[in-house]
Amino acid sequence: xxxxxxxxxxxxxxxxxxxxxRPAPAGARPFVDVDASGAVDPNxxxxxxxxxxxxxxxxxxxxxxxxxxxxxLVISKAFYFCFYSAFGSLFPLMAVYFKQMGMNAGQCGxxxxxxxxxxxxxxxxxxxxxxR
Numbered sequence: 782x783x784x785x786x787x788x789x790x791x792x793x794x795x796x797x798x799x800x801x802x803r804p805a806p807a808g809a810r811p812f813v814d815v816d817a818s819g820a821v822d823p824n825x826x827x828x829x830x831x832x833x834x835x836x837x838x839x840x841x842x843x844x845x846x847x848x849x850x851x852x853x854l855v856i857s858k859a860f861y862f863c864f865y866s867a868f869g870s871l872f873p874l875m876a877v878y879f880k881q882m883g884m885n886a887g888q889c890g891x892x893x894x895x896x897x898x899x900x901x902x903x904x905x906x907x908x909x910x911x912x913r
Contacts, residue, residue, distance in 0.1 A: 850858070879889040 876889045876893050879892055880886075884892075
């Protein structure tokens with residue numbers, strides 16, 4: 782009875798000798814020996830495929846969208862992108878803010894409606910000035 786109890790704690794049996802790894806087919810990556818130790822030979826691996834460079838580098842979509850961008854204006858474009866993103870996300874909440882400031886619905890509507898009207902009326906002026 783004690784022998785069966787202590788059998789679980791006994792030394793593991795000796796492992797059978799391992800089979801040598803067969804060579805990899807031409808153009809394929811070599812088989813990996815998980816128990817091997819030492820440095821990896823980078824010459825044992827073939828060059829990556831062309832599609833691998835697209836995944837690791839610039840993708841075609843990003844290249845198509847952003848390659849034509851003027852690199853001198855990237856900082857300005859990033860600033861205006863962040864500015865108008867913040868403004869666009871906060872503008873719908875302005876009516877709630879005005880309401881909490883104690884204004885009635887008519888006053889909130891006038892303040893919210895003035896900005897688009899001013900933009901509509903002033904856009905041709907600023908466009909004409911910019912074209913000169």
